[in-house]
Amino acid sequence: MQFLVYILIYPLLWLVSILPFRLLYAFSDFLYLFIYRIFGYRKKTVQYNLRLVFPEKDDKEINLITKQFYHHLCDMMVEAIKSLTISEQQMLKRFTFSNVELLQNLEKNNRSVALMCAHYGSWEWIFILQNYIDNKGYAVYKRLANKYxxxxxxxxxxxxxxxxxxxxxxxxxxxxxKVEGNVFICGFVSDQSAKPFKALHWGEFMGYKVPMHTGAEMLAKRLDLAVVFFRVKRLKRGYYETTFETITENAKEFKDYDITDLFFRLVEKQIYEAPQYYLWTHKRWKHKDKSPEDYNKVKA
Structure with missing residues (x-):
């Protein structure tokens, strides 16, 4: 069944991927009508999240951000499909780096890097970064159910x-x-909600205490990795610029979870500047009314 689904869907994805960008974004606009206007995909969740973290904004502002978000979401979807056939030249033109020398200098000093980011802007084309550095790149992801x-x-x-x-x-x-003496860079999308029963740290995110993933911080301390945050700015439709910011080159000097908290402060700054580019469809604050003690009681 998985293979049948694959052979039915893949040709459609390929056809979309070869569209010139003008037609690709026309398709994105068409997709927006279905996802937002007709089906209202997770619209209640999006507006709940926005009202929760922006209580000062009125309905008109919330509705505007909602529409802008869904337009951007559809653009990200078609850009992900475009990754199938996009040329390296186009990728280099559309996803640029303002200060890639920060990573290049770490590489020269034989420092491996934990590269942290959020579900913000666009992370689909970040892999073109490998054209600017020699280190092997890894990215942590959730395996898809369909193996094909x-x-x-x-x-x-x-x-x-x-x-x-x-x-x-x-x-x-x-x-x-690390044991083999290799220098590498590993990307972590670290803002998603952690399972409350397993979360080692509950920190503040957009004004609410929530369970947080701490894997990037843990590995940075364990393997002596420099920790770098990257922010993505949308310049215009289909064009992005990434800026790197060093959180620390000495992770072991920080108290437990301080690096994770610093990461979330940087994510918040992005969101406040342009909230429409954050991924609001996830129920990121579903555990906000709970506490670690509540879940400890359940386990007991």
């Missing part, structure tokens, strides 16, 4: 010498690379 599409995603990323690894593969893969 999972292989496809891995193949697309491998074009730029980046390799996707699952959460379970992360520690053994990076430890092996």
């Amino acid at each position: 599409f999972d292989k496809l995603i891995k193949r697309i990323r491998a074009k730029y010498n980046s390799h996707l690894i699952t959460t379970k593969e992360t520690i053994p893969t990076l430890m092996k690379s």
Whole structure:
């Protein structure tokens, strides 16, 4: 069944991917009508999240951000599909870096890097970064249920010498690379909601205490990685600029979870500047009325 789904859908994705950008974004506008106007995909969740974290904004402002968000969401979807056939030249033109020398200098000093980001702006084309550095690149991801599409995603990323690894593969893969004396860069999308029963840290995000993933910080301390945050700015439709910011080159000097908290302060800054580019469809604050003690009681 998985293969049948793959052979039925893949040709459609390929046809969309070869569209010139003008037609690609026309298709995105058409997609917007279905996802937002007709089906209202997770619209209640989006507006709940926006009203929760922006209580000072009125309905008119919330509705405007909602519409802008869905337009951007559809653009990201078609851009992800475009990754199937986009040329390296186009990728370099459309996804640029304002200060890639920050990573290049770390590379010269033989420092491996934990590269942290949020579900903000666009993270689909970040893999072109490998054209500017020599280190092997890894990215932590959640394996797709369909093994054929999972292989496809891995193949697309491998074009730029980046390799996707699952959460379970992360520690053994990076430890092996460290032992072998390799210098690497590993990307973590670290703002998603952690399972409350397993969360080691509850921190503040947009005014509310929520369970947080701390894997990037843990590995940075364990493997002596520099920790770098990257922010993505949308310049115009289909064009993005990424800026890197060092959180620390000495992770072991920080108290537990301070690096994670610093990361979330940087994410918040992005969101406040242009909220329409954050991924509001996830129920990121669903545990906000709870506390670690509530879940400890349940486990007991």
